[in-house]
Amino acid sequence: MEPGATMPPLRPSAAVTATAAASPTILLGRYRLGRVLGRGSFAKVYQAFSIVDSSAVAIKIIDKKSKSLNAVTEAQVLREVSAMRLLQSHPNILKIHEVMATRSKIYLVMELAAGGELFSIIARRGRFTEASTRRLFQQLISALIFCHESGVSHRDLKPQNILLDGEGNIKISDFGLSALSEQLRDDGLLHTACGTPAFTAPEVVARRGYSGSKADAWSCGVILYMLLCGTLPFDDSNIVSMYRKIAKRDYQFPNWVSRPARYVINQLLDPNPGSRMSLEALQGTTWFKKSSPLDKSQSDGSLYEMAALAKDYDFGCGSSANAFNIISLSSGLDLSGLFEMSNVQRSMRLTSSASFENIKDKVRELGGRLGYAVEKMKGGNLVLRKRASVMIVEVWEIAPSLMLVEMKWEGDGGGYPDEIHWGEWRAGLEELLCSWHNDEA
Known part of the structure; x- marks a missing residue:
């Protein structure tokens, strides 16, 4: 080197740089973060792997400094944790393994549902056959009755909040809008209006006091219709028109839906909660009790493979899921103003x-x-x-x-x-x- 010449700045080699970039993020010394599964206004959900046994989990990371996180959303996080801990023992409810926190973040470590959202499957592939619908619906109702017996009403049931594991079993998630028994007023009813309009019972919108279990039953009627038909029953991007259809019970069945299935949907989509079918009564209906050819003996804990469920989709349905109409209502907003x-x-x-x-x-x-x-x-x-x-x-x-x-x-x-x-x-x-x-x- 010439006298007086300056030493060029040291730079890491390309190999070192690539190695550093590829290094996995280790969370609190316990989990190795993987790909992003989803994101919201104040949280992201990652796939992650335990450092101890390499088991796969999902971790929701909540940014406590986010402008979107306020007192209401903080209460929803606490409610979600309380409800999920209370409901840990049911196989069709997403499990929460642990909660960790730092000054700036909250980490919810949960069971990984590898099959993804039921909503995404309907939007991509259309309606389910009646046999596969029944099996999924039996799991959904079993989990909800367990919720209600434990004093929890979900209040935001929709295909986006119903996940599938790798073997095709339902996992109910997202209890952020759930209600616990201590939220009941002196009249024994709930009074907070919440949920997504396309799936929310009319009495919840009215804020006149409602039964959480009957409100969940209404949402189940909408979900059952979607599974069998591939579209929403009250399919309207204008919320006013949709409410009018709900009041008039204005929906039609495709010709492939069986008479027993129509009966169940009609009883669940009753605008009058007093005469609406309860989930307990639903379990006694002919359609619900019918055994599915997909069912296997559960005595040895065996479950049918996800591939068997995938084969049972009806790919050739000409009127499969109207994805835009479903998405336009899924956020709980009337999106017609976007076009003005x-x-x-x-x-x-x-x-x-x-x-x-x-x-x-x-x-x-x-x-x-x-x-x-x-x-x-x-x-x-x-x-x-x-x-x-x-x-x-x-x-x-x-x-x-x-x-x-x-x-x-x-x-x-x-x-x-x-x-x-x-x-x-x-x-x-x-x-x-x-x-x-x-x-x-």
Whole structure:
């Protein structure tokens, strides 16, 4: 080296760099992290392997510093852990092995369901045959009855939260919205509206007090329909139209669904929880009790292979899963607004147990205070005008003593966004409110 020359900076060789990049992430000295299985707003789920015995697990890593994690979501995490620990002994409920934490992260170490989500399988491959549907549904009902006997209502049952293990057995997961027995009020009922609209019982939406087990039974009816038909029973991307279909029991069966299976679905999808079939009564139906040719003796713990389940899919179904319609409802949101080009909010929806007359009077009185004049009233609709802004208020009865109100603003989208007064409308209608169904205001 020339005198005075500087030493070039030392760089790791390509081989060293590749080795470092390939080094697995070791979590708290106990698990080796693998690929990402899924991700949410404040958590990621990884496949991982135990350092001790190389067994495969799933680890949900929750970022405590995430802006998406608030008091509500923290409570959901605690509820999920409490429920899963309470339900450890049932073979069709996902097991939680341990909970670890640092200052910034929470780690939930859970059983790995290698078969993935039931939702993904339906979306990819279409409907199941009746024999395979029955076997999966028997497992689902067995697990839910165990939940209810243990004082746990799931309240967010949908194919996204039903996993399959490597042998094709159901594993119920995601108990973040579950309710424990201590959440019952003095009337013995639950009152929190939660869940995904396409799978949520109408009485839950109404917030009038409901039985968690009957609400789960409704969700089971939707899931059973999807397994047999490959689509949702109330298949509508507009939440208002969907509620109207639910109230009218407006759904059709394809001709391949057997009469006994139709009977079970009809009894589960009863908008009246008082006459809706319970899961215990379901176990006594002819369709449910029928043995499946896929069943094997469980005396030796043997289970049929996942390949046997895959072979039983109906790949040639012309009306298999309408993936877009399923996905559009799976998040619990009405996505129709994604296709509007304006940045101005143009509608709000709410449910109310008030009478049509009370709703009409309140809207007229509040509109008057905000400078709107009632231009006309026709049927269940009110039309209010304020200069170039027009407010159309439509009211439907979607269930006994439950009204759905949709308020739609029409204008040029340029001069009057501040005059819609969504905040004032929300505050003024609060006394009539059961629940809001969009929260953009």
